[in-house]
Amino acid sequence: MKLKERDQKHLWHPLKQHQLQPESMAIVKAKGCVLTDENGKEYIDAISSWYTCMFGHCNDYIIEKTYQQMQQLDQIMFSDFTHEPAVKLSEELIKILPKGQNRIFFNDNGSTAVEAAIKMALQYYFNQGEKRNTFIAFEGGFHGDTFGAMSVSGLSVYNGPFEDFLMDVKRIPVPNGENRNEILSLLKQYHQEEKIAGFIYEPLIQGAAGMKIHDAEGLHTILDYCKTNDILTIADEVMTGFGKTGKFFASDHIPTKPDIICLSKALTVGLIPMAITSCTEKIYEAFLSNDISKGFFHCHTYSANPIACATAIAGIELLQTEEIQNSILRISRMHSDFKNEIKNHSKVLSVRNMGVIFALDLNVKMERYGDLRDKLLQFFMDRGIFLRPLGNTIYIQVPYVISDDQLKRIYQTIKESLGQL
Numbered sequence: 173m174k175l176k177e178r179d180q181k182h183l184w185h186p187l188k189q190h191q192l193q194p195e196s197m198a199i200v201k202a203k204g205c206v207l208t209d210e211n212g213k214e215y216i217d218a219i220s221s222w223y224t225c226m227f228g229h230c231n232d233y234i235i236e237k238t239y240q241q242m243q244q245l246d247q248i249m250f251s252d253f254t255h256e257p258a259v260k261l262s263e264e265l266i267k268i269l270p271k272g273q274n275r276i277f278f279n280d281n282g283s284t285a286v287e288a289a290i291k292m293a294l295q296y297y298f299n300q301g302e303k304r305n306t307f308i309a310f311e312g313g314f315h316g317d318t319f320g321a322m323s324v325s326g327l328s329v330y331n332g333p334f335e336d337f338l339m340d341v342k343r344i345p346v347p348n349g350e351n352r353n354e355i356l357s358l359l360k361q362y363h364q365e366e367k368i369a370g371f372i373y374e375p376l377i378q379g380a381a382g383m384k385i386h387d388a389e390g391l392h393t394i395l396d397y398c399k400t401n402d403i404l405t406i407a408d409e410v411m412t413g414f415g416k417t418g419k420f421f422a423s424d425h426i427p428t429k430p431d432i433i434c435l436s437k438a439l440t441v442g443l444i445p446m447a448i449t450s451c452t453e454k455i456y457e458a459f460l461s462n463d464i465s466k467g468f469f470h471c472h473t474y475s476a477n478p479i480a481c482a483t484a485i486a487g488i489e490l491l492q493t494e495e496i497q498n499s500i501l502r503i504s505r506m507h508s509d510f511k512n513e514i515k516n517h518s519k520v521l522s523v524r525n526m527g528v529i530f531a532l533d534l535n536v537k538m539e540r541y542g543d544l545r546d547k548l549l550q551f552f553m554d555r556g557i558f559l560r561p562l563g564n565t566i567y568i569q570v571p572y573v574i575s576d577d578q579l580k581r582i583y584q585t586i587k588e589s590l591g592q593l
């Protein structure tokens with residue numbers, strides 16, 4: 173029996189209506205930018221398997237470094253113990269994180285990185301005798317699937333059924349270059365009416381919303397307002413972190429730096445799940461006390477797993493090489509050329525790109541999980557390209573090691589798809 177069929181007996185997949193779509197694609201191998209299915213068909217991974225494998229799948233250097241660690245120390249609880257990979261990772265990460273970040277707290281995935289950030293912000297005030305219970309977030313943002321993360325995300329199919337159980341969150345529109353005053357007056361209103369603990373945002377690019385890019389100056393204005401009004405700022409860099417936007421972090425494009433940063437996905441380059449919530453010394457100090465209960469009592473069993481830490485260190489080493497930095501520039505230039513080539517196509521509503529991220533909105537109405545979108549996904553898969561449209565948005569987020577020819581094949585297939593619509 174094929175994997176595809178065996179799968180249906182016991183497995184329950186995420187983001188899927190099994191009654192309508194019983195089958196999943198069975199992948200048996202991944203190397204570099206290429207995935208191979210159980211029939212031997214190959215696909216270029218044009219979205220780096222949800223923005224994780226930025227140095228290609230099964231990267232030899234990453235595997236070697238991870239294997240070395242596997243032979244040395246596999247797992248040790250991080251409450252009461254420490255180890256070289258965690259210490260070294262904290263040292264290397266602090267060197268490249270936006271200015272001000274000085275403490276590294278470990279989590280398991282993007283959602284729990286956000287969850288810890290939310291709890292950190294709430295307890296930061298609680299420890300100082302102040303009760304704050306509201307967050308500000310962008311409309312249409314996505315921050316994950318745990319309750320805090322669902323609360324700060326925009327309402328959608330992901331969090332709709334749980335609406336009654338979510339935290340109090342006030343929404344502001346993303347800055348578009350023209351709504352500065354509207355956003356500022358909303359911020360002032362919320363600040364007067366509510367006890368705001370923090371503002372959480374995906375810096376510059378809202379991923380799940382369809383790789384929507386917003387205005388850097390506008391974001392700077394919001395962050396500046398928060399800083400001057402004692403509202404903590406939480407940058408969710410789960411999607412944007414580690415080079416995707418052309419700088420190490422999207423926050424590097426903006427002069428005002430966040431108090432807390434959430435990291436995952438490319439942190440461990442697709443090999444092992446792990447996440448980090450980093451923060452400034454000011455936040456950390458609010459948890460120091462002779463009173464034990466003022467510590468941060470939030471912990472996951474695999475916190476700072478040594479193997480995952482070793483993988484992350486290897487990824488940070490590769491990210492800083494001239495070869496990878498040049499490659500990010502190369503991809504960015506190719507994206508810009510492709511954007512100019514197709515921006516006036518009758519089926520294209522809008523096109524945008526930043527770093528290795530490229531997105532176009534089709535001039536065609538499509539449900540996020542509807543028939544037409546599924547047909548488009550199938551069109552790409554049939555042609556050996558793994559692209560996963562978000563409704564009517566087709567986006568690319570390729571591994572940094574993709575070749576020019578592979579990237580051109582992705583562009584060509586997108587152009588063909590426009591002709592079919």
Ligand SMILES: Cc1ncc(COP(=O)(O)O)c(C=O)c1O
Nearest residue numbers: 281282283314315316379410411
């Ligand atoms: C910006 C952002 N934050 C948080 C998450 C949640 O991460 P995870 O799926 O690892 O829980 C995602 C996932 O796509 C994301 O894009």
